[in-house]
Amino acid sequence: MTSQTITPELEALVERVLERKLDERFGELQSQLAAIERRMSSCERQATAERATLLVFSGEMDPLMAAFIIASASIAMGLEVTMYFTFWGLNALRKTWTFKGKTLPEKMIAALLPKSVGRLATSRLNMAGIGPAFFKKVMDDNNVEDLPSLIEVARDLGVRMVACEMTMGVMGIKREELVDWCDYGGAATYLEHAADSKLTLFI
Amino acid sequence: MTVELDCKGLNCPMPIVAISKAIRTMSQGEELRVEANDPAFKADVHAWTRRMGHTLVDFQQDGRLQRAVIRKS
Numbered sequence: 001m002t003s004q005t006i007t008p009e010l011e012a013l014v015e016r017v018l019e020r021k022l023d024e025r026f027g028e029l030q031s032q033l034a035a036i037e038r039r040m041s042s043c044e045r046q047a048t049a050e051r052a053t054l055l056v057f058s059g060e061m062d063p064l065m066a067a068f069i070i071a072s073a074s075i076a077m078g079l080e081v082t083m084y085f086t087f088w089g090l091n092a093l094r095k096t097w098t099f100k101g102k103t104l105p106e107k108m109i110a111a112l113l114p115k116s117v118g119r120l121a122t123s124r125l126n127m128a129g130i131g132p133a134f135f136k137k138v139m140d141d142n143n144v145e146d147l148p149s150l151i152e153v154a155r156d157l158g159v160r161m162v163a164c165e166m167t168m169g170v171m172g173i174k175r176e177e178l179v180d181w182c183d184y185g186g187a188a189t190y191l192e193h194a195a196d197s198k199l200t201l202f203i
Numbered sequence: 204m205t206v207e208l209d210c211k212g213l214n215c216p217m218p219i220v221a222i223s224k225a226i227r228t229m230s231q232g233e234e235l236r237v238e239a240n241d242p243a244f245k246a247d248v249h250a251w252t253r254r255m256g257h258t259l260v261d262f263q264q265d266g267r268l269q270r271a272v273i274r275k276s
Contacts, residue, residue: 073216076223077254144214153220 051197052079055190058203059088059114060123061132061147067092067203068150075157079199083154084190085182086164089203090171092117092151093163093178106172113171118148155181162189204230210239211268219247222273226257229275234260240267248273 052074056067067083074081085093097115099107114120125131136146145153155161162183168174175184194200208225210218218239225235237248245264248271252259261272 069216072220076216076219077251078223142214143212145217153217157220 049080049196050078051193052081052199052201053190053194053197054081054083055194055200055202056083056085056089056092057087058123059091059120060126061120061135062123063203064089064092064117064120065147065150067201068147068154070201070203071154071159072150072157074199075154075159080160081154081158082160082162082193084162084164084185086167087171090163090167090173090178091120092147093161093182094173095177095179097177098174101174102172109171110173117151118146120147164190205234205236208235208237210237210241210244213239214241215243215247217241218244219251222248222251223255226255226273226275231275233275235273235275237271237273239269239271242267244269244271 052071054067054071056064058064058067067089071081071083091114094114094117097110097113099110102110120132121129122131122135125134139146160183161181162185163178165184165186168178168184206225206229208221210221213221218237218241222235222237229235239248241247245262248262248269249259251257252273257276258274259271260274261270263270
């Protein structure tokens, strides 16, 4: 067969058919490739980032110290760490307190909650405030960092801290009462990290 | 090159935090010499090197004072 027998119409037809067939094949391959790429990047993300997620519910000095010690040690051990503060745990992020613009129940809660992270009760042996003073003295004698410094260390190491907006709402805590470097989120924010974490703690 | 790190007077978790910060600034093969008197240091520095894949070249204890030499991998 010589090129003279192939009419331009025939050639164009063959080209069109070929192109369509190729498109079909490659289109399928491309979408498969994209799916593989997506799965690989999700695997890589899970492999490179080993996570620890701490749900901090307690608001006394001693459980909070334990939470921040584990958070800092986790970073030192090569984990990515997120701490979620809910209910009494929000005490750890308190910067100031205000009655302004609050309803009566919210004002009552504000009056009853600790005013700063340096003035928290202990979970045992609080003895109307003697306990915390006693613990601070003993910790100082033993060169153990106090709670505000432990928070500073964790922050400096890159621990992500998230305040639960739902409990802030329930307790009438406003954003301006919390430190300005924390993030905000809800249960889904917590679970997104917790579900991918090797370590999850409820403190 | 060897880097010296004095963790005496620091308590858990600060020695491990300080070590992990120091090792980040070093190159592979360099050694970090640490002195600490935290009672948890012995167990913690062993666990830390195992977990992070660095080599604990030497560990000495003299009463409460402990000396560790870590080679960065």
